[in-house]
Amino acid sequence: MNKLYEKYIKKESLPTLFCPGCGNGIIQIAAMEAMEKLNCKDDVACVSGIGCSSWIPCYYKLDVIHTMHGRAIAFAEGLKLSRPDKKIMVFTGDGDCMAIGGNHLLHAAQRNIDLTVVMVNNYIYGMTGGQKSPTTPVGAKTKTSPYGCIDEPMNACKLVMSLGASYVARWTTAHPIQLAKAIAEGLDHKGFSFIEVLSQCPVQAGKNVWGEKEPAKIMEKYKESTYLYKIGSDDPTGAVAEKNAEGKIPIGLFKHEQNAKEYLERVEEKLAQSGIAR
Amino acid sequence: MAAKPGKLNEVVLQGNEACTKGALYAGCRFFAGYPITPSTEIIEMMSGEMQKAGGAFIQMEDEIGSACAIIGARWGGNKAMTATSGPGYTLMQEAIGFAAVTETPIVIVNVQRGGPSTGQPTLSSQQDIYQARYGSHGDYEIIVLAPSSVQEMYDFTIKAFELAEQFRTPVILLADEVVGHMREKITIRDGGKEIKSEKQKYVVSPQADFFQGEFTTVEGQLHDEQGRRIGHMAQRSGEFIYNLNKKITDNVDLISDISTYCMEDADVAIVSYGSVARPSLNAVKHARGIKDDRLAPKFKIVKDLVKRGVKKTIETDYSHLKVGLVKINTVWPFPEKLLKQVTQRVDTVIVPEMNVGKYSREVERVLKDKRVISMSKCGGEIHTPIEILDKILEVTGIDEEVNLDE
Numbered sequence: 163m164n165k166l167y168e169k170y171i172k173k174e175s176l177p178t179l180f181c182p183g184c185g186n187g188i189i190q191i192a193a194m195e196a197m198e199k200l201n202c203k204d205d206v207a208c209v210s211g212i213g214c215s216s217w218i219p220c221y222y223k224l225d226v227i228h229t230m231h232g233r234a235i236a237f238a239e240g241l242k243l244s245r246p247d248k249k250i251m252v253f254t255g256d257g258d259c260m261a262i263g264g265n266h267l268l269h270a271a272q273r274n275i276d277l278t279v280v281m282v283n284n285y286i287y288g289m290t291g292g293q294k295s296p297t298t299p300v301g302a303k304t305k306t307s308p309y310g311c312i313d314e315p316m317n318a319c320k321l322v323m324s325l326g327a328s329y330v331a332r333w334t335t336a337h338p339i340q341l342a343k344a345i346a347e348g349l350d351h352k353g354f355s356f357i358e359v360l361s362q363c364p365v366q367a368g369k370n371v372w373g374e375k376e377p378a379k380i381m382e383k384y385k386e387s388t389y390l391y392k393i394g395s396d397d398p399t400g401a402v403a404e405k406n407a408e409g410k411i412p413i414g415l416f417k418h419e420q421n422a423k424e425y426l427e428r429v430e431e432k433l434a435q436s437g438i439a440r
Numbered sequence: 441m442a443a444k445p446g447k448l449n450e451v452v453l454q455g456n457e458a459c460t461k462g463a464l465y466a467g468c469r470f471f472a473g474y475p476i477t478p479s480t481e482i483i484e485m486m487s488g489e490m491q492k493a494g495g496a497f498i499q500m501e502d503e504i505g506s507a508c509a510i511i512g513a514r515w516g517g518n519k520a521m522t523a524t525s526g527p528g529y530t531l532m533q534e535a536i537g538f539a540a541v542t543e544t545p546i547v548i549v550n551v552q553r554g555g556p557s558t559g560q561p562t563l564s565s566q567q568d569i570y571q572a573r574y575g576s577h578g579d580y581e582i583i584v585l586a587p588s589s590v591q592e593m594y595d596f597t598i599k600a601f602e603l604a605e606q607f608r609t610p611v612i613l614l615a616d617e618v619v620g621h622m623r624e625k626i627t628i629r630d631g632g633k634e635i636k637s638e639k640q641k642y643v644v645s646p647q648a649d650f651f652q653g654e655f656t657t658v659e660g661q662l663h664d665e666q667g668r669r670i671g672h673m674a675q676r677s678g679e680f681i682y683n684l685n686k687k688i689t690d691n692v693d694l695i696s697d698i699s700t701y702c703m704e705d706a707d708v709a710i711v712s713y714g715s716v717a718r719p720s721l722n723a724v725k726h727a728r729g730i731k732d733d734r735l736a737p738k739f740k741i742v743k744d745l746v747k748r749g750v751k752k753t754i755e756t757d758y759s760h761l762k763v764g765l766v767k768i769n770t771v772w773p774f775p776e777k778l779l780k781q782v783t784q785r786v787d788t789v790i791v792p793e794m795n796v797g798k799y800s801r802e803v804e805r806v807l808k809d810k811r812v813i814s815m816s817k818c819g820g821e822i823h824t825p826i827e828i829l830d831k832i833l834e835v836t837g838i839d840e841e842v843n844l845d846e
Contacts, residue, residue, distance in 0.1 A: 172655070174666070174668075204651075207650050209512065220657065220659070220669075225651060225654075225657075226655075227511075227515060227542075227658040228657070228658065228659050230508065230534055230535065230660060233535070236504065236508035236509050236512070237509065237511060237512035239472075239498065239505075239512065240472060240498075240508065240509030240510055240512030240513035241515060241650070243470065243509070243513060244469075244512070244513040244514075244515075244517060244520075245516040245517065245650065245651060248516075248650075265501050266501065266505055268501070269500070269505075433491055438492055
């Protein structure tokens, strides 16, 4: 076991329940590297929902709440308000975050409350055996879209950017170094940080979503089908986080507003204005 | 309750306000909520008072989020509460189950209104008596307190926080619109009470608050004492469920609290809880000839009827009825042993409640050798003392009427 693992992983909880080839392990390591980079392990607690990705923090040597389906952000808000001095990291999936938990995502982003949300997007409900999720591409055949998925997929980054989220980035499991850097930036940023990670689920979604069952090949596809977006650059589609004219998905940092006032800052400001001693 | 001495103050408060005061006194320092009639005064008052007390307040996007946020806040080390009613309480059920299985001490106030669904937003009921006990899926035990006065809204809220910490469980304060909205003179204390969050021996989950270097894992799946999942292991899961439930069932005597009135020589007992205990008490006082000014308006109505030309207005004499009251303060876990003890003498038990007659089934189950009569009243109005006494006359078969004006 390498040193990072020794420090961050509860050995007695291993092995993980992830399938071979799952992207969760890459994300689990990236978040460990991010915490290590900031040297902030003692100040971090994790909250997760239900789904494969929500098991990521359960192996960490950290305080963790593995909550209910869709509600991780709501639990995290309570924890953050209870301990404003600490960093709260949320692990959630596309279904957990945008379908059943959509309401909490909207309002937490709008509040710009200081949380770091890592949304693992594998385009499928993996744990229940491969049903369509809010991000499943149109036409993809899944267990609950046998004739092809009908709904247009939701774009989480675009959604939270339209609200008050002040740090928004998207990376893939094929970009582990950039991902670790983004999570570190998110943890360091005071405000609602949202990091979408495009991940692979070779077992439940492989062929139907990516036309590939091999995890390495899916990751190869991620490299081919994405382009690096740079803040301030011309966006051919006119909408950040949307596919460009060639149909490529933008990855990278979409928004980093350092001056946006965080929720708790605004609370304290209002209380001070009203003369309420704290 | 060994309360920390604080100056006593007499104040006139609304039930919902008294609940808020009680929570702050008990050291509640986090409140998350969503407005819903008839509990709204609690979130309104909390929005102003919580931060003054050095705590945190947030109006969440729904009741699901509110219940989840208070659990998160409790693991952060703050005693936490939410308050709701009817539909909001239904939305909180999954989080209540989560708090039960993770053994998180939280307090949830349900100021009951009439249901089902949107039901009767502004009128009272006791229709959630079973939901308070069985609302979330799966097998768990829970503690539920039913206040019947503004003073009890204050006292029981404090007690709810104590029991929550003592048994590491969600505690429900099952109030209703009547006690939530009425105003009474009550005694409250200055300052605050320190309710200790000690490590409890009967708990089967990790207990350490966050950020103490203990790496607490709070796991909604059945788990071991380290918070690792055991849901896929049948035998260990079975043991977990039994232990989780035994935590409450083995301590029913410690938890149970009932009050009695005129039960020493009673032949008939009124068993009631929550706001319905009020007319029940008045019924006992009336039958026993104990003066209570609050009964006066009832006689005025009788007189008014005479004035309005109602020819045969009668007032019944209840003075031969040996009625007593058993008021159940901790409605769940069901105080079986205590109830059996205090009702030893009586042969008839009347259970008035503002629902279709639910709690009476439980009374019937426990008092098998007695005649248990359910006195259901739906629609939003509370029973009157006279209605209760008439019911007793009816079921005891003694019906002596005395004419008022002849």
